[in-house]
Amino acid sequence: xxxxxxxxxxxxxxxxxxxxxxxxxxxxxxxxxxxxxxxxxxxxxxxxxxxxxxxxxxxxxxxxxxxxxxxxxxxxxxxxxxxxxxxxxxxxxxxxxxxxxxxxxxxxxxxxxxxxxxxxxxxx
Amino acid sequence: xxxxxxxxxxxxxxxxxxxxxxxxxxxxxxxxxxxxxxxxxxxxxxxxxxxxxxxxxxxxxxxxxxxxxxxxxxxxxxxxxxxxxxxxxxxxxxxxxxxxxxxxxxxxxxxxxxxxxxxxxxxxxxxxxxxxxxxxxxxxxxxxxxxxxxxxxxxxxxxxxxxxxxxxxxxxxxxxxxxxxxxxxxxxxxxxxxxxxxxxxxxxxxxxxxxxxxxxxxxxxxx
Numbered sequence: 001x002x003x004x005x006x007x008x009x010x011x012x013x014x015x016x017x018x019x020x021x022x023x024x025x026x027x028x029x030x031x032x033x034x035x036x037x038x039x040x041x042x043x044x045x046x047x048x049x050x051x052x053x054x055x056x057x058x059x060x061x062x063x064x065x066x067x068x069x070x071x072x073x074x075x076x077x078x079x080x081x082x083x084x085x086x087x088x089x090x091x092x093x094x095x096x097x098x099x100x101x102x103x104x105x106x107x108x109x110x111x112x113x114x115x116x117x118x119x120x121x122x123x124x
Numbered sequence: 125x126x127x128x129x130x131x132x133x134x135x136x137x138x139x140x141x142x143x144x145x146x147x148x149x150x151x152x153x154x155x156x157x158x159x160x161x162x163x164x165x166x167x168x169x170x171x172x173x174x175x176x177x178x179x180x181x182x183x184x185x186x187x188x189x190x191x192x193x194x195x196x197x198x199x200x201x202x203x204x205x206x207x208x209x210x211x212x213x214x215x216x217x218x219x220x221x222x223x224x225x226x227x228x229x230x231x232x233x234x235x236x237x238x239x240x241x242x243x244x245x246x247x248x249x250x251x252x253x254x255x256x257x258x259x260x261x262x263x264x265x266x267x268x269x270x271x272x273x274x275x276x277x278x279x280x281x282x283x284x285x286x287x288x289x290x291x292x293x294x295x296x297x298x299x300x301x302x303x304x305x306x307x308x309x310x311x312x313x314x315x316x317x318x319x320x321x322x323x324x325x326x327x328x329x330x331x332x333x334x335x336x337x338x339x340x341x342x343x344x345x346x347x
Contacts, residue, residue, distance in 0.1 A: 002226060002258040009144045017138070028135060032144075039257050039287040086286070086319055095286045098321045106323035109290070115261070117142040124134045 003041060007048035010117060011058055017120055018057065025122040029062040036070040036096055037112035070112030074100035083107065148262050151230035155237060155265025162242040166233075166250055167344050168264050170288060171272035172281075173254030176298040178206040179331045180272055180340070181249050185213050187341045192246040197236045199228040199253045206251065216240045227258035230265055247344070256285040263291075268347040270340075274299040275308040282316035289317055294325045294343055301330040 010030060018024045030049075034040050042065040049063040072083045079102035085094035100107040143149075159166055169177045178198075185194055195216040198207040207219040218236040220228060233250060250266055252259045269292040273281045276299055282289065289295060295317050303310050314326045325343055329336030 002261055005225075006144055009147075013142060013144075017140075037287075037290065039260055086283075095283070095320075097286070097319060098290055099319060100322075104322065106321060115144045117140050117144065119137045119139050121135060121137050124136065 003044040004048045004052070006040060006115065007045055007052055007063075010049060010063065011052055011056070013117060014058060014061070014120055015056075018122065024057065025124075027058055027061045027120060027122050029064060029121040030117060031064045031066060031119045031121070033066045033068050033114045033116045033118050035068040035112040035114035037109050038115055040115060042067070066118065068112055068114045070096045071110050072098065072100070072107035073110045074103060074105065074107040076100065076105040077103040079103065079107065080110070083109075083112075145261060148230045151234055152263040152265040155230055155234050156267070158234075158237060159242070159248070159265060159267075162245070164242055164245045164248055165268075165347060166248040166264070166266040167347070168228075168250045168252060168259075168266035168269045169272060170252045170256070170259045170269060170292070171254065171274075172256050172277055175254070175272045175274045175277060176331055177251050177254070177272050178209060180296060180298060180329065180337075181251055182210055182213070183331050183334075183337050184249065184341055184344070185210060185215060187337060188247065188345070189213060189215055192345075193244045194247045194249065195240050195245050197228075197233060197248060197250040199232075199251055216245075222253060226253055226255050227262050228252050228264055229262045233264045256288050260287045260291055268293040268344070270294045270296060270344070272296045272298055273313065275303045275306045275310065275313070278306075279308045279312060282313055282320070286320050289320045289324065292321075292324060293347065294327065294340070296336075296340055297326065297328045299330060299332075300328045300335065301332050 018027050046063050070083050073080045079100050083096045084099045084101040086097050098107050171177050196210045197218045199220045204219045207217050211217040218239050220232050271292045297313050310328050327336050327339045
């Protein structure tokens with residue numbers, strides 16, 4: 001359940017932002033970017049955010065999750081782009097691998113590891 | 125209750141680009157710099173409860189303690205039973221109680237580093253909490269990450285927890301003395317690991333018979 005610690009980190013940061021104004025801003029929503037290569041589950045993250053903001057100044061604010069696509073770079077054949085996905089893995093969702101789709105050797109992730117607050121929406 | 129809604133012209137968006145994992149990543153870098161200054165290599169062991177992390181670390185300590193100054197950081201949610209087992213070998217052991225937290229983080233490892241005399245050490249083995257999902261997101265400052273899987277966890281272990289392997293350098297497939305009884309193919313597990321990450325080092329071991337332990341010790345000393 002690392003979603004809970006990430007949801008708390010989001011809430012802490014947003015509260016800090018709101019309270020940096022006098023009077024504090026009313027927060028309407030937060031938009032976060034979560035990369036495809038993280039194991040952070042968007043639905044669980046939203047659930048945790050709603051649960052921990054209940055009866056706080058953030059209650060009713062909406063957490064939106066934007067997904068960042070994974071990209072890899074292969075130092076063997078210089079391929080740059082979407083990773084190879086493992087379709088036969090047990091999951092319904094294809095699993096991103098670090099195998100180069102072009103030459104089959106090891107590729108390095110260059111994007112998709114994000115876990116970032118992008119915007120905070122607030123009212124005057 | 126009277127509720128008023130902000131009109132669209134009263135709503136603002138502020139762009140931040142604030143990374144939520146950055147605080148941990150920054151501390152991990154600081155840990156790494158501190159360890160590098162003292163010439164200490166930290167290795168992080170991850171794996172499910174019962175995969176054999178503690179026994180493997182104990183066997184590696186037995187093999188390496190005469191040649192290297194070794195300490196062990198033992199992450200455990202509640203108990204010190206693993207730390208006690210390793211401490212019998214007369215090396216410094218720091219128990220890191222996460223109090224029900226599901227992973228170690230760089231802050232806890234940094235605090236553990238302050239509890240021991242780094243100048244007497246070459247290697248620190250960090251045993252993470254028995255959990256195959258959360259630790260992947262939290263680097264600790266180690267030079268290499270080892271994932272321990274055992275054949276007793278079944279044939280689909282690797283497919284079920286792909287993220288854990290993407291950030292690791294070494295995979296130990298443990299308890300291979302039980303592979304036949306479990307009807308689990310060590311080769312299939314190794315193939316799954318290489319499907320996810322072709323350049324990862326896979327070593328099959330049994331802490332009971334001792335097979336593979338020399339290779340693990342050599343791989344860790346070489347990182």
